[in-house]
Amino acid sequence: MSLIRLAYLYREVLALVITTVTSLFIFFTNSAPAVRAVQADLAGITNIIFAPQRWYRNILSVKEENRTLQETVVQLTLLNAKLMQYRTENEKLRQMLKFAKESRLDLLPARIINQNLMASVHTLMIDVGKNSGLHADMGVMDVHGIIGKIISVGEKASEVQMITDKNYKISVRVGDSRELGIFSFDQGLLGKIDGIRKTLALKTGAIVYTSGISDIYPADIPVARIVSTRQDENKAFQDISVELLADIHNFDFVFVIKK
Amino acid sequence: MMLVRYSLVFLVLFLIQTLLPGFYFGNYSYKPDLFLIFLTYIAVHHDRLAGTLTGFIIGLIMDFTTQAALLGIYAFVKSISGYTLGTFHQYRTIWTLPIKLAFLFLCYLLHFSIFYYVILNGTNATLALGAQLVFFHSFLTLVLVLVSDRFFFDFYLRQN
Numbered sequence: 001m002s003l004i005r006l007a008y009l010y011r012e013v014l015a016l017v018i019t020t021v022t023s024l025f026i027f028f029t030n031s032a033p034a035v036r037a038v039q040a041d042l043a044g045i046t047n048i049i050f051a052p053q054r055w056y057r058n059i060l061s062v063k064e065e066n067r068t069l070q071e072t073v074v075q076l077t078l079l080n081a082k083l084m085q086y087r088t089e090n091e092k093l094r095q096m097l098k099f100a101k102e103s104r105l106d107l108l109p110a111r112i113i114n115q116n117l118m119a120s121v122h123t124l125m126i127d128v129g130k131n132s133g134l135h136a137d138m139g140v141m142d143v144h145g146i147i148g149k150i151i152s153v154g155e156k157a158s159e160v161q162m163i164t165d166k167n168y169k170i171s172v173r174v175g176d177s178r179e180l181g182i183f184s185f186d187q188g189l190l191g192k193i194d195g196i197r198k199t200l201a202l203k204t205g206a207i208v209y210t211s212g213i214s215d216i217y218p219a220d221i222p223v224a225r226i227v228s229t230r231q232d233e234n235k236a237f238q239d240i241s242v243e244l245l246a247d248i249h250n251f252d253f254v255f256v257i258k259k
Numbered sequence: 260m261m262l263v264r265y266s267l268v269f270l271v272l273f274l275i276q277t278l279l280p281g282f283y284f285g286n287y288s289y290k291p292d293l294f295l296i297f298l299t300y301i302a303v304h305h306d307r308l309a310g311t312l313t314g315f316i317i318g319l320i321m322d323f324t325t326q327a328a329l330l331g332i333y334a335f336v337k338s339i340s341g342y343t344l345g346t347f348h349q350y351r352t353i354w355t356l357p358i359k360l361a362f363l364f365l366c367y368l369l370h371f372s373i374f375y376y377v378i379l380n381g382t383n384a385t386l387a388l389g390a391q392l393v394f395f396h397s398f399l400t401l402v403l404v405l406v407s408d409r410f411f412f413d414f415y416l417r418q419n
Contacts, residue, residue, distance in 0.1 A: 041380065
């Protein structure tokens with residue numbers, strides 16, 4: 001059956017469709033409020049008619065959407081963790097910057113690139129070396145206190161012997177009379193001070209400072225805090241237990257004491 | 260010849276429709292739609308095609324001569340009315356008078372319902388007012404068709 005024949009057979013319906021479509025086209029080209037109101041009503045009806053279709057499409061897309069959202073959640077969680085890390089780092093750097101500005105010492109900031117606590121000598125590596133004017137036997141500290149000293153220097157990195165090493169000793173001063181003693185590490189965060197006479201009265205919580213006798217450390221840099229003291233009749237000196245001030249378990253940056 | 264005759268009748272109706280004052284019932288003015296009566300005559304004497312095309316042309320003329328804001332609304336309602344009234348032609352020898360009157364009344368209800376829905380949409384008019392306007396205009400048109408059939412033109416109302 002040809003198209004013309006079909007059109008002739010359904011000429012009445014065809015005429016109705018053409019005339020109504022034409023008149024509606026003319027009608028909807030107007031911008032009168034009544035036309036807009038009719039358009040709004042038609043949009044509402046269309047919305048209702050196509051609601052099942054949208055529901056069906058939503059069902060189909062939920063699985064894919066869920067997968068995408070899960071991926072996004074993982075990515076955002078990772079990003080959040082990274083940002084939290086940046087925030088902590090930023091706070092530390094701000095604290096260090098403030099400390100470096102206020103300190104009377106000439107300090108060179110350095111980043112920890114490796115830490116070795118399992119070897120016989122407790123060491124860590126920092127990212128500055130000869131190119132920054134470093135040499136062996138320079139003191140290293142954080143914002144709280146002494147951390148160690150440089151024992152070997154490369155072009156762009158240096159090795160630091162940590163205060164927690166068994167062979168590490170520092171000449172310190174304690175008490176109001178600034179009596180000389182020797183600090184050595186014990187375990188955990190604790191160390192001991194040797195060579196302090198028993199008659200010297202010490203307060204718990206008092207800070208122990210570097211003596212300034214050696215060429216490595218300038219005087220009056222905080223080292224530790226007195227935790228307890230004990231006098232033993234069989235010993236010539238009193239037993240002084242101290243706690244390290246430096247945050248040796250949680251640091252990313254340190255300062256090299258240049259002078 | 261028939262086309263010329265219809266055109267002349269349309270022109271006369273156009274003049275009457277333009278000059279005819281509306282009458283008030285309550286707070287609202289009612290004016291008979293003479294073009295709808297003319298369309299009824301064309302549709303019942305010919306078929307749906309003639310009714311649809313005549314309705315469209317009459318509607319377009321009304322659109323361009325009576326208002327510009329809702330251009331196309333008359334063409335739309337008159338096209339649909341022409342099609343529905345054209346159905347009358349197919350059953351003019353089968354239906355009884357009450358069925359014919361009921362059908363015409365339903366066609367007019369459809370016509371005025373669409374028209375007043377668009378006209379009153381977005382205004383403060385209530386549904387009751389809309390229904391009142393639609394009913395009275397439909398009734399008025401049907402009465403005029405009955406009068407015309409009795410005294411002036413044959414609408415096939417009494418023929419079986």
